[in-house]
Amino acid sequence: MxxxxxxxxxxxxxxxxxxxxxxxSGQLLSGSKLPSTRMLSENLGxxxxxxxxxxxxxxxxxxxVMREGSGTYVNDVPLSQVPVASxxxxxxxxxxAARLRDLPPITLGGGGAGLRYDLQYGAPLVNTKLVSxxxxxxxxxxxxxxxxxxxxxxxxxLREAIARFLATWRGVVADPRxxxxxxxxxxxxxxxxxxxxxxGAMAAMEDPCYELASHALRAHGADVxxxxxxxxxxxxxxxxxxxxxxxxxxxxxxxxGLTMSLRRRRQLLRFAEENSSWIFExxxxxxxxxxxxxxxxxxxLDTGDRVIYVGSFSKMMFPSLRLAYVVCPAGLRKDFIRAxxxxxLGCPAIEQAAMHLLFKRGAFERHLGATVLELRRRxxxxxxxxxxxxxxxxxxxxxQLGMHVVGWLPGFDAARVDRLVASxxxxxxxxxxxxxxxxxxxxxxxxLLGFAxxxxxxxxxxxxILGDCLRALP
Ligand SMILES: Cc1ncc(COP(=O)(O)O)c(C=O)c1O
Numbered sequence: 001m002x003x004x005x006x007x008x009x010x011x012x013x014x015x016x017x018x019x020x021x022x023x024x025s026g027q028l029l030s031g032s033k034l035p036s037t038r039m040l041s042e043n044l045g046x047x048x049x050x051x052x053x054x055x056x057x058x059x060x061x062x063x064x065v066m067r068e069g070s071g072t073y074v075n076d077v078p079l080s081q082v083p084v085a086s087x088x089x090x091x092x093x094x095x096x097a098a099r100l101r102d103l104p105p106i107t108l109g110g111g112g113a114g115l116r117y118d119l120q121y122g123a124p125l126v127n128t129k130l131v132s133x134x135x136x137x138x139x140x141x142x143x144x145x146x147x148x149x150x151x152x153x154x155x156x157x158l159r160e161a162i163a164r165f166l167a168t169w170r171g172v173v174a175d176p177r178x179x180x181x182x183x184x185x186x187x188x189x190x191x192x193x194x195x196x197x198x199x200g201a202m203a204a205m206e207d208p209c210y211e212l213a214s215h216a217l218r219a220h221g222a223d224v225x226x227x228x229x230x231x232x233x234x235x236x237x238x239x240x241x242x243x244x245x246x247x248x249x250x251x252x253x254x255x256x257g258l259t260m261s262l263r264r265r266r267q268l269l270r271f272a273e274e275n276s277s278w279i280f281e282x283x284x285x286x287x288x289x290x291x292x293x294x295x296x297x298x299x300x301l302d303t304g305d306r307v308i309y310v311g312s313f314s315k316m317m318f319p320s321l322r323l324a325y326v327v328c329p330a331g332l333r334k335d336f337i338r339a340x341x342x343x344x345l346g347c348p349a350i351e352q353a354a355m356h357l358l359f360k361r362g363a364f365e366r367h368l369g370a371t372v373l374e375l376r377r378r379x380x381x382x383x384x385x386x387x388x389x390x391x392x393x394x395x396x397x398x399x400q401l402g403m404h405v406v407g408w409l410p411g412f413d414a415a416r417v418d419r420l421v422a423s424x425x426x427x428x429x430x431x432x433x434x435x436x437x438x439x440x441x442x443x444x445x446x447x448l449l450g451f452a453x454x455x456x457x458x459x460x461x462x463x464x465i466l467g468d469c470l471r472a473l474p
Contacts, residue, residue: 001028001035003044011046012053019054023063023074034064034072095199099219106215111430117462118430121255121404123453124318125371125378133363134317134354141353150349152341154181154325158352161359162311162325169287169368171296172309174327180336181347184322185282188310189213189247191326191343193220195335196245196278204243206234208437210254213247213282226439229253233260236267246272246279250298251286255437255448257399257406265298272306278329279307285315287368290376291400305329313355315403316368323347323355375403381456382449385463393470394447403452406434409445417445420473429465 003022005014022028035043037051044051055072058064065075092098112118153159159176166172182188189212197203199221205214207226217224225243228235234248248268250260260268272279281298289295299309312324328336340346358364386396386407394407409417417433424431434446451459 012050012057015046015050015054016057019058020063028074030074030076032074034074036071095221096219099221103215103218115430116428117454117458119449119451119462120430120432120453121448121450122319123450125374125452127367127371130367133358133367137354137357138350140357141350145349145353150346150352152346153337154179154347155349155352155356158356161356165359166311170283171300172327178328178330178333180326180328180340181352182324182326182340183344183347184314184324185284185310185312186212186216188324188326189216190220191336191339192245192280192308193217193222194339195332197222201244202240202242203245203247204239205247206249206253207439208255210249210282211437229256231258233258233264234268236264236271239271241275243277246277247282248279249282249284251283251295252399252401254284255404255406255434257397259295259399265301269302269304269306273304281307281309283309283311285402287316288372288375288403289401290372290379299327305331316371321351323351375452378451378454378456378459379405381459382451382463385460389463389467390470404448404450407447407449409447412445414445416473420469423472424466424469427465427469429462431466
């Protein structure tokens with residue numbers, strides 16, 4: 001601890017002033033123990049009595065508390081009392097920073113405080129069996145994983161497990177040498193942008209789209225254009241030929257929920273081959289299929305090697321894990337590996353080794369099977385609840401996948417949706433409009449209804465409140 005006395009007035013006051021400043025500036029944190037009076041008096045060349053008087057002064061001001069037999073501690077000072085220096089405005093120091101500043105505010109979930117139920121998309125399904133399997137795997141991995149730098153491309157045994165998994169669950173035949181383990185889809189996007197796009201190059205995205213993907217590409221300097229989707233998915237005929245990269249969610253369009261038709265898939269692959277463009281297939285929840293005949297990933301049809309396939313563990317496990325995988329076209333493999341290496345020298349090895357153990361023990365696929373069953377139950381509760389409590393007022397999309405459905409609101413405009421969201425919030429229900437994901441406003445507004453984070457009984461209650469709010473709306 002660095003304390004400086006200012007040589008003004010009595011010594012105990014100088015010391016109290018210096019300690020007060022250290023507490024208020026956050027140098028001495030709430031709950032931390034102050035040095036013993038003997039140690040401080042020796043270090044500062046003061047008498048113990050002087051130190052005692054300074055500590056007494058802090059106690060009087062409630063900045064310090066005495067704990068019997070243990071010493072003096074910094075009291076809990078509310079953060080609002082700690083003056084924070086306002087940051088001096090600095091101009092953006094690079095074109096990249098300027099682009100970051102131009103992006104709209106970025107939020108990741110949250111905002112649900114004080115709500116009884118929140119139909120928030122992105123809330124994970126909490127599964128106690130998974131938590132215990134994960135803890136065991138993590139402990140084993142921590143004890144057995146090399147402490148040296150990991151393979152920047154991802155642990156070879158994990159890449160092999162991912163390749164086997166992709167063949168079974170997504171119809172994708174991948175060479176483990178083409179797989180790169182990355183820190184989430186988000187990192188896959190920034191690596192793809194670096195490897196494939198010069199500043200100013202065009203990237204096309206579906207409209208509506210996943211905002212974080214669009215932000216990542218824009219921050220990189222790409223010229224991001226939105227392309228219309230209809231009930232077959234991306235309208236490929238409207239793709240500009242200059243698009244170097246096309247970001248798509250073919251299994252489960254985000255957020256509108258539809259699945260890209262086979263005709264459009266073939267058309268898109270042809271477009272990429274004819275125009276030497278690349279397709280970024282964001283298969284964020286493709287494994288979570290409730291249909292008897294799940295649809296394979298776009299990459300499984302890609303004979304021209306134009307698809308960068310990206311799968312994430314965020315939905316199958318949990319988003320805080322920050323692990324995903326890229327299947328690169330073979331000709332781009334080296335570029336992706338180098339870009340990943342220079343970015344962070346590879347993903348944390350212990351988490352990768354624990355993931356591999358889950359695969360090896362069969363726990364991951366068991367968990368995935370159980371997750372699909374449970375999510376199907378929750379989705380039925382949502383659809384059943386909407387039919388019981390909001391029939392005729394809300395129309396759910398019929399997607400057979402994932403953790404959300406869109407509830408379209410016929411006859412609504414954006415202002416009326418805002419009123420609905422506000423009235424639901426007053427009744428403790430969190431609702432989230434879908435129109436912010438669109439560049440061109442949708443023909444009718446809707447709600448993005450996430451169902452993974454609530455139990456079926458809670459979903460029933462949430463839909464009852466939603467029905468009441470819809471009926472009460474003038
Ligand atoms: C469309 C889409 N892509 C990808 C992801 C997952 O991103 P990440 O792997 O970075 O967690 C999500 C998560 O919500 C998503 O909605």
